[in-house]
Amino acid sequence: MTTTKTPYQELEGRFERLSKLGQALGVLQWDMACNMPAGGAEARSAQLSALKVMSHEMITDPALADFLDAAEADQTLDPWQQANLKAMRRRRARALAVDADLVRRLSEAGSACEMLWRDAKAKADFKMIVPSLIEVRDLVLQRAEALSAALDLDTYDALLDGYEPEGRAAEIAPVFDDLAAFLPGFTDDVLARQAAAGPLLELPGPFALDAQRKLCRSMMEVVGFDFDHGRLDESHHPFCGGVAEDIRITTRYSEDDFMPGLMGVLHETGHALYDQGLPAEWRYQPVGKARGMVLHESQSLMMEMQASRSAEFIAFAAPRMREAFGGSGPAWEADNIHRHYTWVERGFIRVDADEVTYPAHVILRFRLERAMLADDLAITDLPGAWAEGMEELLGLTPPDDALGCLQDIHWYDGAWGYFPTYTLGAMAAAQLFAAARRANPQIPEGLTVGDFTPLMGWLRENVHQKASSRTTMQLMEEATGAPLDATAFKAHLASRYLA
Amino acid sequence: MTTTKTPYQELEGRFERLSKLGQALGVLQWDMACNMPAGGAEARSAQLSALKVMSHEMITDPALADFLDAAEADQTLDPWQQANLKAMRRRRARALAVDADLVRRLSEAGSACEMLWRDAKAKADFKMIVPSLIEVRDLVLQRAEALSAALDLDTYDALLDGYEPEGRAAEIAPVFDDLAAFLPGFTDDVLARQAAAGPLLELPGPFALDAQRKLCRSMMEVVGFDFDHGRLDESHHPFCGGVAEDIRITTRYSEDDFMPGLMGVLHETGHALYDQGLPAEWRYQPVGKARGMVLHESQSLMMEMQASRSAEFIAFAAPRMREAFGGSGPAWEADNIHRHYTWVERGFIRVDADEVTYPAHVILRFRLERAMLADDLAITDLPGAWAEGMEELLGLTPPDDALGCLQDIHWYDGAWGYFPTYTLGAMAAAQLFAAARRANPQIPEGLTVGDFTPLMGWLRENVHQKASSRTTMQLMEEATGAPLDATAFKAHLASRYLA
Numbered sequence: 001m002t003t004t005k006t007p008y009q010e011l012e013g014r015f016e017r018l019s020k021l022g023q024a025l026g027v028l029q030w031d032m033a034c035n036m037p038a039g040g041a042e043a044r045s046a047q048l049s050a051l052k053v054m055s056h057e058m059i060t061d062p063a064l065a066d067f068l069d070a071a072e073a074d075q076t077l078d079p080w081q082q083a084n085l086k087a088m089r090r091r092r093a094r095a096l097a098v099d100a101d102l103v104r105r106l107s108e109a110g111s112a113c114e115m116l117w118r119d120a121k122a123k124a125d126f127k128m129i130v131p132s133l134i135e136v137r138d139l140v141l142q143r144a145e146a147l148s149a150a151l152d153l154d155t156y157d158a159l160l161d162g163y164e165p166e167g168r169a170a171e172i173a174p175v176f177d178d179l180a181a182f183l184p185g186f187t188d189d190v191l192a193r194q195a196a197a198g199p200l201l202e203l204p205g206p207f208a209l210d211a212q213r214k215l216c217r218s219m220m221e222v223v224g225f226d227f228d229h230g231r232l233d234e235s236h237h238p239f240c241g242g243v244a245e246d247i248r249i250t251t252r253y254s255e256d257d258f259m260p261g262l263m264g265v266l267h268e269t270g271h272a273l274y275d276q277g278l279p280a281e282w283r284y285q286p287v288g289k290a291r292g293m294v295l296h297e298s299q300s301l302m303m304e305m306q307a308s309r310s311a312e313f314i315a316f317a318a319p320r321m322r323e324a325f326g327g328s329g330p331a332w333e334a335d336n337i338h339r340h341y342t343w344v345e346r347g348f349i350r351v352d353a354d355e356v357t358y359p360a361h362v363i364l365r366f367r368l369e370r371a372m373l374a375d376d377l378a379i380t381d382l383p384g385a386w387a388e389g390m391e392e393l394l395g396l397t398p399p400d401d402a403l404g405c406l407q408d409i410h411w412y413d414g415a416w417g418y419f420p421t422y423t424l425g426a427m428a429a430a431q432l433f434a435a436a437r438r439a440n441p442q443i444p445e446g447l448t449v450g451d452f453t454p455l456m457g458w459l460r461e462n463v464h465q466k467a468s469s470r471t472t473m474q475l476m477e478e479a480t481g482a483p484l485d486a487t488a489f490k491a492h493l494a495s496r497y498l499a
Numbered sequence: 500m501t502t503t504k505t506p507y508q509e510l511e512g513r514f515e516r517l518s519k520l521g522q523a524l525g526v527l528q529w530d531m532a533c534n535m536p537a538g539g540a541e542a543r544s545a546q547l548s549a550l551k552v553m554s555h556e557m558i559t560d561p562a563l564a565d566f567l568d569a570a571e572a573d574q575t576l577d578p579w580q581q582a583n584l585k586a587m588r589r590r591r592a593r594a595l596a597v598d599a600d601l602v603r604r605l606s607e608a609g610s611a612c613e614m615l616w617r618d619a620k621a622k623a624d625f626k627m628i629v630p631s632l633i634e635v636r637d638l639v640l641q642r643a644e645a646l647s648a649a650l651d652l653d654t655y656d657a658l659l660d661g662y663e664p665e666g667r668a669a670e671i672a673p674v675f676d677d678l679a680a681f682l683p684g685f686t687d688d689v690l691a692r693q694a695a696a697g698p699l700l701e702l703p704g705p706f707a708l709d710a711q712r713k714l715c716r717s718m719m720e721v722v723g724f725d726f727d728h729g730r731l732d733e734s735h736h737p738f739c740g741g742v743a744e745d746i747r748i749t750t751r752y753s754e755d756d757f758m759p760g761l762m763g764v765l766h767e768t769g770h771a772l773y774d775q776g777l778p779a780e781w782r783y784q785p786v787g788k789a790r791g792m793v794l795h796e797s798q799s800l801m802m803e804m805q806a807s808r809s810a811e812f813i814a815f816a817a818p819r820m821r822e823a824f825g826g827s828g829p830a831w832e833a834d835n836i837h838r839h840y841t842w843v844e845r846g847f848i849r850v851d852a853d854e855v856t857y858p859a860h861v862i863l864r865f866r867l868e869r870a871m872l873a874d875d876l877a878i879t880d881l882p883g884a885w886a887e888g889m890e891e892l893l894g895l896t897p898p899d900d901a902l903g904c905l906q907d908i909h910w911y912d913g914a915w916g917y918f919p920t921y922t923l924g925a926m927a928a929a930q931l932f933a934a935a936r937r938a939n940p941q942i943p944e945g946l947t948v949g950d951f952t953p954l955m956g957w958l959r960e961n962v963h964q965k966a967s968s969r970t971t972m973q974l975m976e977e978a979t980g981a982p983l984d985a986t987a988f989k990a991h992l993a994s995r996y997l998a
Binding site for chain 2 (some may be wrong): 006016017020021024027028031035036037038039040042043044046047050051054226227229230231242243244245246268330
């Protein structure tokens, strides 16, 4: 008995294989970050490259064209299958739009520029990287234009769309302008109030690494992470990788301060819980993947910013921190620890920024990368434009470019169009958390006793289980009753920092 | 300017990709053994299976047939290219010979039988596994017959050839018969002499695991392992995986006894040094791989049995062991430690056997698996035949099947035809070591001061760098001046245990 596959089933089979190949790539990348000896870099790079080429060949296989056309004419598909087909079409269109030679040149230029960038950043020497960055920017622009033509998108949106499907700069810009107008005065108010409350009590280290590891693992378990289906390891850059059944998150610890490491772990745990909550029956299909970086970041910031930095959760966590490090006295009281975890300070570095000043860093980068792609800003003028923007948004002028336009890897390794997703994610997190609390008042109560199940239940149903079956905007409307905007984010900031 | 590839170059390109896919599979398997949480097993199995199917499709791609024919007509190929082509043809012929359905059925039956075997072994209950083992044996035989027809080999040789190309049972049987006749009397002599020398002085534990890890790493460095291109980890079953630039070996430790763990590490290091010494310019081609399991095992036993258990090396290592565990007194003297590491005892378990009694275990399995495949021995009669063989070869009768025919995984998971390579490897190790010492008398001297460079230099030139450019027999003749036989192995045993 032979059964003939429908065109849609044929596509599902091919994308399942593609997905497994992608998962194998993920294991290779995790291993590279966590285990690989330095001497293995070249061999690993060759393995990764071979698997990526195979993946590219599979998605651009001419045979897919007929299957896609035929499946799109199939009237029997349900909404998830239709969404799946749309996601397949989108992935293929993006892969076909850019020719392999440009992909290769951009990858090589990005790698070379990234290597140089490490040096330039260490020396705070922007000039030395200008030619290399110009090359990357030009290739990124070529790629954006190719995608733009194929997908009928604005140049910048063609890049953004790769990280956040249907993300549009024209919709983001007014929201960011509004935040940019709101935040400086708001921050002044927060700082005045913070100063009036007196100085922080310091928690002096060192903090033994093993005690930090143990605390982080136990807090991950509190939040709902299942170590039978995942791991916590250490790497230079924290990340979340793996598959739902075997999620790998990483962090880094400092003996001087346990606080950022713990919050970093809870941030990555938020990413992990999203991936673990995606619908298992769609695990190998495009529609079953996370929708995009805005929702992904919303889930990490949900855990980190909304839940774990709340007064409710810190009340639960503070005694456990004291126990982990044998701390005692007023500095170790929940109130002081909560002040540490919600301390606001204007600074130069994005990744060290608190949630009040973070959007300014993102808005600056969003504006500058759009200008550089539109030829409104020359690469050589970037440090000046950076200083001006910092002055406007944060009232600071970086003393050198290491604390300025050299601080982030994104532009140097070719990830243009990514930055706005951080702040859109923060907005989405606030809006989702507000909706969740309205729907279930036990959520904040649960946090005070380390019970995340009410929150997780709401997220599973309203976010995770939806995967990519809806657009981000549709999902936000269904989950919160309103389109994604900054209202809830502002209300969250006001409530946490000025109430 | 476009260049057209020759058929041979086209094949090299395809096998390079196949090799990288195989390396990716290796990373996934290493991770599965060393890191994967239990809940990730199903997802990992799906990833492995997808990559294996892709690999199978690449090697059986009909397009390869014409390239192989055309390349074989190419008169310009040098001997390495010709050997490469031959190895490609062999890999493809083996892949094509067995249809995908049989491969799948055997893989599933082997997995199911292996699961059951764990239980049967724990309960020492052979009966419960009989139907499952019969199914595996029948499928293995089907596979052997399919390979036999396609490759024009005897049934058993068709399986053996998968582990040791050109290995032939008809040549092995008389060598094993000769050893089987020689070893019982020889073992009696060794035991008498050993008893006359008095009892061993025990080294009482426990031995801290961290001290064992540190000792093992330092001994690996002494032997020549480069940690910039490899790692040492822990797994349930020790193995050596990875690629030359990034070799991953694993071991297991026991707090009660550090000796087996250390020797296990040196054994795997021997495997690793072989892989690291293969010619880099051929790293992605079949001709650039290890020749087969006989030479691979010869390299691990070279390091473990020939070099590391020698009186010369123990003289160097004993003070380091004392230092690692804070030992003192006569038990920690080199002479007593050397007696431990060369202690001979007839026992039931192959993996615990010393080098004098080990061949008896292998010869028993070789005879029995040939008989089972030839229908000369029914699976239900295996325990009886096992007991008879043990009595003949070692003068022992196992009290139960856990100490008998249930002890090894090989038959249950489908690896029939593998066993003889262990003892052929031991013979090859002895023969190569004897030739190396003749060629460079500084080799034993080097061992007394922990200098393995003279030995490694000879192995690199005469074994590792040859890769698969020659058959095992040709390589042995070139390296030692004689075909592989048991002469040197017997001489080694006589010199170490009776001199």
